[in-house]
Amino acid sequence: MAAPRGELEGINLISSTYSDDDDESEALVGIHMAMPVLVSLDNKQSQSMRMRVNALLLLGVLGLVLCLLVSICSAELQRFEHPPSKGDGSMGVVGEKLGIDFVVSTGDNFYDNGLTGGNDAAFEDSFAKVDTANSFQKQWYSGKYHPILPSGKGTRATVLRKIDKQWLCVRNYFLKLEVVNFYFIDTNPFVNKYFQNPNNHTYDWSGVLPRDRYISNLLKGLRMKMKQSSGKWKIVVGHHTIRSIGHHGDTVELVHQLLPILEGYKVDMYMNGHDHCLEHIGYAKRIHVCPTF
16 A cells, blocks of 8 residues: 555554585796806907807797796686575575564665566566575565655565565655664655656656655655654655765765754664665764664
């Protein structure tokens, strides 16, 4: 069910019932440089002999140099191939050790331009067939921010949920647990360049326009839900950075419009993606900004 324009859907989750070592060797090209041989001829030997010896030495040096050049120019790097990951490696092991209850996704799930519809093979190839570790067979909570989903019935959250019930991706919603509340915010509408210079990307602005009213309603709804929160911890999840030392850096629009609300309601953490750079940024006002992969 679609949320009213600019409002957060509520999801209550009180409890979860989900159920030979290889030799390390390096081939090194060895180049042994012999020290030059100094030949001393006595005065009785002829000048011609001296010239012949010098000529032989010169030829020897030139031959050595030529051999070195040929060896260097013909040297090749050995090639090794690592078997492709089956999705049950280090992250799956960590998930197993921590005994995770669910997974939070910060976006960029389907490159380059999101899904073309509910039957797009990218959904299976980039999600269902990748995250196969036993510890990942839990509920996945994502927000409708990267992937960029073109408008159309085939890409709605309900369609994808029918394909895989572990995937939940709607635009804005909150998740209530026993001691913590998560607030998932679609940060795409905040970014000016997506409207002014979208390049070749297609964005889903259905229900967003007029943009200013949408953002105003969204922030109003966020304040209201935070004011009503009884959880000990408040965590906001969005795709774009607020603060970051990564490639994209700060998102100015979020610094001006979202950060003051996080500070005012004493949010404990803001989690985001976009920069693909693992960071932990702390503030004196207790907010922890954690850009993730």
